[in-house]
Amino acid sequence: xxxxxxxxxxxxxxxxxxxxxxxxxxxxxxxxxxxxxxxxxxxxxxxxxxxxxxxxxxxxxxxxxxxxxxxxxxxxxxxxxxxxxxxxxxxxxxxxxxxxxxxxxxxxxxxxxxxxxxxxxxxxxxxxxxxxxxxxxxxxxxxxxxxxxxxxxxxxxxxxx
Amino acid sequence: xxxxxxxxxxxxxxxxxxxxxxxxxxxxxxxxxxxxxxxxxxxxxxxxxxxxxxxxxxxxxxxxxxxxxxxxxxxxxxxxxxxxxxxxxxxxxxxxxxxxxxxxxxxxxxxxxxxxxxxxxxxxxxxxxxxxxxxxxxxxxxxxxxxxxxxxxxxxxxxxx
DNA sequence: GGCTCAAGTGTTATGAGATAACATCACGTG
DNA sequence: CACGTGATGTTATCTCATAACACTTGAGCC
Numbered sequence: 001x002x003x004x005x006x007x008x009x010x011x012x013x014x015x016x017x018x019x020x021x022x023x024x025x026x027x028x029x030x031x032x033x034x035x036x037x038x039x040x041x042x043x044x045x046x047x048x049x050x051x052x053x054x055x056x057x058x059x060x061x062x063x064x065x066x067x068x069x070x071x072x073x074x075x076x077x078x079x080x081x082x083x084x085x086x087x088x089x090x091x092x093x094x095x096x097x098x099x100x101x102x103x104x105x106x107x108x109x110x111x112x113x114x115x116x117x118x119x120x121x122x123x124x125x126x127x128x129x130x131x132x133x134x135x136x137x138x139x140x141x142x143x144x145x146x147x148x149x150x151x152x153x154x155x156x157x158x159x160x161x
Numbered sequence: 162x163x164x165x166x167x168x169x170x171x172x173x174x175x176x177x178x179x180x181x182x183x184x185x186x187x188x189x190x191x192x193x194x195x196x197x198x199x200x201x202x203x204x205x206x207x208x209x210x211x212x213x214x215x216x217x218x219x220x221x222x223x224x225x226x227x228x229x230x231x232x233x234x235x236x237x238x239x240x241x242x243x244x245x246x247x248x249x250x251x252x253x254x255x256x257x258x259x260x261x262x263x264x265x266x267x268x269x270x271x272x273x274x275x276x277x278x279x280x281x282x283x284x285x286x287x288x289x290x291x292x293x294x295x296x297x298x299x300x301x302x303x304x305x306x307x308x309x310x311x312x313x314x315x316x317x318x319x320x321x322x
Numbered sequence: 323g324g325c326t327c328a329a330g331t332g333t334t335a336t337g338a339g340a341t342a343a344c345a346t347c348a349c350g351t352g
Numbered sequence: 353c354a355c356g357t358g359a360t361g362t363t364a365t366c367t368c369a370t371a372a373c374a375c376t377t378g379a380g381c382c
Contacts, residue, residue: 072332074333075333096368132311136274143313149307149309158303
């Protein structure tokens with residue numbers, strides 16, 4: 001997982017039971033929205049949930065096959081596109097990585113805190129989206145989507161470093 | 162320049178005199194900070210100012226030579242790194258593009274409104290940076306840099322479309 | 323059941339964005 | 353003017369992402 005500094009980092013992924021429940025919930029949400037949770041989509045979401053942090057697309061590609069065989073890039077990118085569209089995952093533009101959504105909502109704006117030390121990502125949904133919305137309104141802009149990402153050190157790494 | 166829709170867009174770049182003044186001011190700032198405004202750095206900043214909107218790195222590379230000869234990628238990427246470090250330009254992560262800074266400040270956090278229609282970018286410095294900072298503090302994060310980008314339609318394109 | 327068509331997937335190839343590594347050059351300092 | 357640091361030139365390569373096209377699957381319809 002993330003290793004950009006010298007101290008040890010805790011694992012952050014969910015355990016098998018939690019992943020199973022999250023996948024079932026995601027599938028239910030898809031059915032409800034008239035979307036299909038197909039095999040590659042489920043597999044990519046599973047990999048994101050296992051990681052519990054932001055993951056690079058090509059890491060997902062490498063881990064995709066249960067037998068260690070990599071996927072073809074479009075397989076994973078198409079799944080990511082779907083997961084993003086349905087709000088089950090998000091892209092973190094500042095590091096070109098992807099993360100499972102941690103809120104049970106459907107498609108929604110998101111903001112993130114990213115630890116540059118251990119790679120942890122924390123989704124902090126609403127607060128500052130509103131401030132940006134105000135700035136946009138003041139400037140006459142009609143806002144459609146936002147990218148809000150803060151980089152720094154998480155509590156654990158502030159202590160450890 | 163930006164053309165993602167069917168209606169016409171105004172040119173946004175500065176005129177020659179304004180660019181000259183902006184370059185002189187940037188150079189003065191560099192000297193003041195003990196940095197060197199070298200030829201490739203000045204050239205890349207000039208290209209950004211001429212564009213007046215976010216530009217892709219490889220467009221800068223293509224436009225770099227006065228005789229139409231492209232630069233080598235590291236030439237431009239190194240200049241961009243310097244301009245970003247000194248606060249003379251910013252990277253817009255959500256579209257992998259770069260833009261000249263529009264505030265006379267030294268290195269500083271920035272936020273952007275980006276028109277997906279005409280490509281206009283507006284720097285709206287502080288407002289929601291503070292909200293994100295608050296969220297970070299609440300979560301125990303020590304924030305070091307932020308990426309805050311809003312996408313939508315600028316006033317002109319809202320009318321034109 | 324069998325048609326049909328839209329959505330999804332597999333596959334190949336390529337486009338776009340960014341950096342590593344190393345040789346050489348320019349400049350301020352002692 | 354020797355020296356060392358920072359900047360540049362150059363080659364090669366790496367990472368990120370998508371275009372294009374053939375094939376498959378599944379829900380709705382008759």
